[in-house]
Amino acid sequence: MEDTNHNEHAENDNLHFSNRIDLKPLQAHVTQIKQEIGKIIVGQNELIELLIISILANGHTLIEGVPGVAKTVTAKLLARTLDVDFSRIQFTPDLMPSDILGTSIFNVKTNEFEYKKGPIFSNIVLIDEINRAPAKTQAALFEVMAERQITIDNNEFLMEAPFLVFATQNPIEQEGTYRLPEAQLDRFLFKVTVNYPSLDEEVQILTENHKRADQLDYSTITPVLNASEILKYQTLIKQILVEDNLLHYIASIVNNTRNNANLYLGASPRASIAILNAAKANAAIQGRDFVTPDDIKRCAKAVLQHRLVLTPEREMEAFTVDKVVDLILETIEIPR
Numbered sequence: 001m002e003d004t005n006h007n008e009h010a011e012n013d014n015l016h017f018s019n020r021i022d023l024k025p026l027q028a029h030v031t032q033i034k035q036e037i038g039k040i041i042v043g044q045n046e047l048i049e050l051l052i053i054s055i056l057a058n059g060h061t062l063i064e065g066v067p068g069v070a071k072t073v074t075a076k077l078l079a080r081t082l083d084v085d086f087s088r089i090q091f092t093p094d095l096m097p098s099d100i101l102g103t104s105i106f107n108v109k110t111n112e113f114e115y116k117k118g119p120i121f122s123n124i125v126l127i128d129e130i131n132r133a134p135a136k137t138q139a140a141l142f143e144v145m146a147e148r149q150i151t152i153d154n155n156e157f158l159m160e161a162p163f164l165v166f167a168t169q170n171p172i173e174q175e176g177t178y179r180l181p182e183a184q185l186d187r188f189l190f191k192v193t194v195n196y197p198s199l200d201e202e203v204q205i206l207t208e209n210h211k212r213a214d215q216l217d218y219s220t221i222t223p224v225l226n227a228s229e230i231l232k233y234q235t236l237i238k239q240i241l242v243e244d245n246l247l248h249y250i251a252s253i254v255n256n257t258r259n260n261a262n263l264y265l266g267a268s269p270r271a272s273i274a275i276l277n278a279a280k281a282n283a284a285i286q287g288r289d290f291v292t293p294d295d296i297k298r299c300a301k302a303v304l305q306h307r308l309v310l311t312p313e314r315e316m317e318a319f320t321v322d323k324v325v326d327l328i329l330e331t332i333e334i335p336r
Helices: 002-018 024-037 047-057 071-080 095-099 135-137 143-149 198-209 225-238 246-259 269-285 293-304 313-315 321-331
Strands: 059-064 084-092 100-106 113-119 126-127 149-152 155-158 166-170 186-194 264-266
Touching: 002 135, 002 155, 002 321, 024 047, 024 071, 024 225, 024 269, 047 071, 047 166, 047 186, 047 269, 059 071, 071 084, 071 126, 071 166, 084 198, 095 100, 095 135, 095 293, 100 149, 113 155, 143 149, 186 293, 225 269, 246 269, 246 293, 269 293
Parallel strands: 059 166, 059 186, 084 126, 126 166
Antiparallel strands: 100 113, 149 155
């Protein structure tokens, strides 16, 4: 009898605990966003969900995959589901920093220089094929991605919130690409690798393409969230509970990357914060106001895979960063 009462009290406590933050509106909006994108995109569930998590966690995302796997289209469709400003920048080898940030132009009438803003001034910025531009152009993104401001002629210009960068790139083995600097990679919350579709998915892609006569009609996508709602949900995510032992778990995972014999370069504290924020967002879209070890494990690979550098020996052995992250997650004891 005593055990029965104890179980009833535990269930009541869990019910009360789960209602601490109302996450149903957030979940409903996430479902709507997926449905809107699903009007055109087949599959890519992991990419879409991680992109949504990155928006809620207020982080930038790098999307990598071979040409033709709908990286750019998916990012554009997600932006269409948000009622915010959107700009797209196609990176090319001859692109200059001023083509992104803007430049000061002399006004003959006023006898003064006027700053003309570049396409980076938007809420959602899609940078297509980011690794097609050289290091000089890449460096133009350092300040704006980290601090959400740019400095031109000693004047600071703040970006209007929300400000998020989605960047696509082809694998480094593809011809005509440049390696992204580690400092820039560290500014991305996630790196998501997009793989080829399955056979069934490819059949569905062909069927849908045939039905719409090879035309993409973006006008069918209905906006789901506006800027103020995005900011409200980003604030809500910060209230998700994280127990102290889980904070220690995150720190242990990242600390292991700095002392790992397979790695030449480990992750920075920015990676620890990224895992924490992403895990909170993942918990929220699952309808929980508390983080579990599974939330951390789910997000850790996307946070770490672009921040770690293998030792030359491991590279020669065709080892992968993903495998190292898997080994680390298997090694670190999961909190109970």
